[in-house]
Amino acid sequence: MNSTVQFRCGTRLLIMGTNAREHGHPAEHVGDAGDAAGATARRGPAGARAERKREAIITAARALFLRDGFDVSVDQIAAEAGVSKVTVYNHFGSKQALFVEVVKDAMDAPLGDTLVGAVDGLAEGDDLRTAITDAARAWVRRIRSDPDVLALRNLVAREAHRVPELHAVWRESGPQLHHPAASGALAELAATGRLTIPDPEVAVLQLYALLVFPHLVFSAYGTELDDALAERLTTTGVDMFLAYYAPEPP
Amino acid sequence: MNSTVQFRCGTRLLIMGTNAREHGHPAEHVGDAGDAAGATARRGPAGARAERKREAIITAARALFLRDGFDVSVDQIAAEAGVSKVTVYNHFGSKQALFVEVVKDAMDAPLGDTLVGAVDGLAEGDDLRTAITDAARAWVRRIRSDPDVLALRNLVAREAHRVPELHAVWRESGPQLHHPAASGALAELAATGRLTIPDPEVAVLQLYALLVFPHLVFSAYGTELDDALAERLTTTGVDMFLAYYAPEPP
DNA sequence: ACGCACATGAACTCAACAGTTCAGTTCAGG
DNA sequence: CCTGAACTGAACTGTTGAGTTCATGTGCGT
Numbered sequence: 001m002n003s004t005v006q007f008r009c010g011t012r013l014l015i016m017g018t019n020a021r022e023h024g025h026p027a028e029h030v031g032d033a034g035d036a037a038g039a040t041a042r043r044g045p046a047g048a049r050a051e052r053k054r055e056a057i058i059t060a061a062r063a064l065f066l067r068d069g070f071d072v073s074v075d076q077i078a079a080e081a082g083v084s085k086v087t088v089y090n091h092f093g094s095k096q097a098l099f100v101e102v103v104k105d106a107m108d109a110p111l112g113d114t115l116v117g118a119v120d121g122l123a124e125g126d127d128l129r130t131a132i133t134d135a136a137r138a139w140v141r142r143i144r145s146d147p148d149v150l151a152l153r154n155l156v157a158r159e160a161h162r163v164p165e166l167h168a169v170w171r172e173s174g175p176q177l178h179h180p181a182a183s184g185a186l187a188e189l190a191a192t193g194r195l196t197i198p199d200p201e202v203a204v205l206q207l208y209a210l211l212v213f214p215h216l217v218f219s220a221y222g223t224e225l226d227d228a229l230a231e232r233l234t235t236t237g238v239d240m241f242l243a244y245y246a247p248e249p250p
Numbered sequence: 251m252n253s254t255v256q257f258r259c260g261t262r263l264l265i266m267g268t269n270a271r272e273h274g275h276p277a278e279h280v281g282d283a284g285d286a287a288g289a290t291a292r293r294g295p296a297g298a299r300a301e302r303k304r305e306a307i308i309t310a311a312r313a314l315f316l317r318d319g320f321d322v323s324v325d326q327i328a329a330e331a332g333v334s335k336v337t338v339y340n341h342f343g344s345k346q347a348l349f350v351e352v353v354k355d356a357m358d359a360p361l362g363d364t365l366v367g368a369v370d371g372l373a374e375g376d377d378l379r380t381a382i383t384d385a386a387r388a389w390v391r392r393i394r395s396d397p398d399v400l401a402l403r404n405l406v407a408r409e410a411h412r413v414p415e416l417h418a419v420w421r422e423s424g425p426q427l428h429h430p431a432a433s434g435a436l437a438e439l440a441a442t443g444r445l446t447i448p449d450p451e452v453a454v455l456q457l458y459a460l461l462v463f464p465h466l467v468f469s470a471y472g473t474e475l476d477d478a479l480a481e482r483l484t485t486t487g488v489d490m491f492l493a494y495y496a497p498e499p500p
Numbered sequence: 501a502c503g504c505a506c507a508t509g510a511a512c513t514c515a516a517c518a519g520t521t522c523a524g525t526t527c528a529g530g
Numbered sequence: 531c532c533t534g535a536a537c538t539g540a541a542c543t544g545t546t547g548a549g550t551t552c553a554t555g556t557g558c559g560t
Contacts, residue, residue: 045536049527053537069411073517084538089519157470158408161319167472202482205464206490213463214455220407220470222417232452240456240494295506297558303507323547334508339549 044091054091056081061102066151070099070159100165106152107173119185128194128246133238136211140234143215150219157220182207195245203245210237294341304341306331311352316401320349320409350415356402357423369435378444378496383488386461390484393465400469407470432457445495453495460487 044054060081064072074095078085092098118135143149160166183204189195197203214233218225225233294304310331314322324345328335342348368385393399410416433454439445447453464483468475475483 047528047536050536071412074519075517085518086520086539087537090536095518154407157404158411160472161408162321170471171473199482199486201479202486205479205483206460206487208467209459209464209487210456213467214459216467217463221420222410223421229451229455232449233455236449236452237456237459240490244490244493297506299557300506324549325547335548336509336550337507340506345548 044093050091053081053083053087057083057088057091057098058102058105061098062106065099065102066148066155069155070095070162074098096163096165099159099163100169103152103156103166104169104173106148107156107169116181116185119188128189129238129242132242133235136234136238137231140211140215140230143212144224144230150215153216154220179204193247195242196247197245207241210241294343300341303331303333303337307333307338307341307348308352308355311348312356315349315352316356316398316405319405320412324348346413346415349409349413350419353402353406353416354419354423356398357406357419366431366435369438378439379488379492382492383485386484386488387481390461390465390480393462394474394480400465403466404470429454443497445492446497447495457491460491 044050057077060083061077064077064080074088075085077098078088081088088098092101118131156166156170160170183200186195186197186200186203186207190197190200211234215225215230294300307327310333311327314327314330324335324338327348328338331338338348342351368381406416406420410420433450436445436447436450436453436457440447440450461484465475465480
């Protein structure tokens with residue numbers, strides 16, 4: 001919508017598996033007016049031990065939720081976390097709240113930044129096709145190689161109807177975060193005259209559509225595109241995009 | 251993969267809502283060797299009354315499953331169908347089996363045929379862009395206007411992990427059915443020289459990606475693209491596709 | 501009009517699971 | 531080392547929902 005907003009909000013890479021995550025303050029998102037005031041509203045136990053427990057719970061819950069969906073029992077999560085069920089409830093209040101917390105925590109935008117990086121570091125004379133293809137390749141690889149990224153998206157998609165709050169979380173951390181990034185990158189290319197983009201909103205969608213949506217869609221139904229096809233899809237996709245939006249062929 | 255297979259397999263339009271469906275033989279799919287032999291394997295009650303009941307159950311179950319997912323209780327379904335719960339079990343054996351049956355029944359390929367139709371009725375001199383755009387528009391409209399089409403896809407995506415048999419059903423009735431259709435249409439256009447398609451597999455995916463995947467993806471997360479955007483997406487998508495695959499601009 | 505397969509409904513079993521209670525234990529911080 | 535907040539384990543409540551049983555109708559086919 002509006003231009004010149006801050007991109008590059010969350011470059012926190014979402015490594016997962018190894019729990020080497022700094023974990024700042026979990027609920028320190030951007031907007032959310034009405035949260036800065038109370039501050040003590042419904043925060044769980046405090047202290048060093050509590051922090052450890054909390055993290056253990058989130059880690060275990062993330063793993064189990066990603067694997068089995070919302071249907072895992074709280075007992076399982078507690079067991080996996082090496083923690084009493086009561087502790088889970090002391091910390092999060094309800095299963096839903098825990099779920100939302102897990103998704104919030106895991107949902108940092110790993111997409112789109114790649115493109116921004118590629119475009120930012122693009123000198124005047126560099127080959128646009130190569131740059132974008134590389135970025136796209138990295139982007140797709142990230143999606144495909146880290147099963148958790150797709151698993152998380154599918155999880156949110158699957159359970160959104162059961163946990164309505166997910167909608168909000170998703171909108172805030174998903175599209176709203178990296179959509180402006182990619183959008184801004186395209187705008188930058190348009191501004192410097194390397195692309196001609198009459199309808200930026202459509203162009204961004206098409207970029208997604210050509211490069212990542214196939215993976216999202218197929219993974220949603222449990223199948224997976226093989227490496228060779230993914231590669232052809234990426235290069236041809238960028239080709240097609242540039243053929244349409246670049247003023248003249250290089 | 252192989253060319254010159256039969257397209258136009260299932261042109262049974264999936265109207266829904268009005269239950270004016272002829273309902274032939276529900277399990278009369280194409281391949282499925284090992285089904286023609288036994289024939290009496292696990293078929294439920296027979297007779298006129300039974301058939302009525304069975305249909306009522308499927309209709310009710312479809313409505314409820316599409317609305318609320320797999321979580322509706324069998325009692326609800328029975329009530330909605332005006333039928334005893336025992337009858338449901340007499341007919342289908344288990345909730346899962348009923349679910350699979352419902353999906354099988356509802357899953358006819360409404361996609362792709364449009365394209366085939368447009369291409370088939372294309373005279374030598376006709377404008378390709380207009381024809382494909384019209385087909386695409388109809389296609390997208392069908393997806394967007396009939397909530398059940400998307401609901402069904404989302405349902406399958408959501409519950410596939412709980413009902414593994416869905417994978418098979420999906421593969422048989424989904425991609426495997428209309429993918430060849432669209433694929434064949436493209437092949438036909440390539441054969442008559444109106445398009446130049448080096449990598450047909452990729453081209454089909456790109457056609458899907460540009461035209462329908464955005465709708466699938468966004469609907470999976472509960473949002474919806476507005477009409478104007480959908481229209482721009484369609485026309486620009488076809489444009490882009492043709493710009494890349496048509497030998498020379500008309 | 502007769503009989504039997506099919507349908508009913510109401511009560512029942514069984515299991516799982518969210519969330520709670522509580523008496524007792526652990527650990528971090530002062 | 532002492533105190534209290536935080537944790538534990540285990541038992542408990544309450545609900546929900548799948549699938550079953552059975553005694554009693556009801557309608558289709560002949």
